[in-house]
Amino acid sequence: MTISEYVPDAPCEVLDPAAALFHSLSDPTRLAIVQRLASGEVRVRDLTSELGLAQSTVSGHVACLRGCGLVQGRAQGRSVYYSLTRPELMDVLAATEVLLAATGNAVSLCPNYGLDARDTPQIQEITR
Template sequence: MTINDVGCHARESVDSAVALFHSLSDGTRLAIVRRLAGGEARVADLVGALDLAQSTISAHVACLRDCGLVQGRPEGRQVFYSLTRPELLDLLAAAETLLAATGNAVALCPNYSTDTGEKS
């Protein structure tokens, strides 16, 4: 293996991590993942829990499914969705620990803040 091979592998690894975190960067998708952490649910259950339109929930569930984070289990005319990997729960727990340790630093970050107000 050459140094260039290591560099290419590292870049692919970073690209994959970027895609993973991007899939979780949307508030609705993250809320769906958090809800599914408590057990499987149908789209109708997610609509009720998150108070969003069925089409919105379906689109976000499809995104998570395409990313391999969520899977569907058909039962009759219904599909029950669940998380595909228990490691995702570990990632969420680690994120909560990191957020607790950094306090408001991430929320106040001018580049990544979720504040939609105008900056002075």
């Protein structure tokens, strides 16, 4: 079934899973983690050094992706190696790149979420 088949009955309840999926991918750090995982397993320690972020920050983002079922962990000794659970996720990201190219990245002009949105007072409050 497609999303459009659900919309007439109860749009909010039915679209919640789709909104949650896109929300999980809405953070640039989580996108960077997903893109890194596309090339193979990685430990949080490796992501920390590659992304230049604190271990707690990376762990939180990995936990979010795990909670959404997009990432899984495999213990090996004292380390946990993370990988993508669904290769279809890369298809979604590839389709996103095609859409962005087709629109000339017009979404960056969006007043709510675009590149200049962080300069608006309401967005600054939310991101603090």
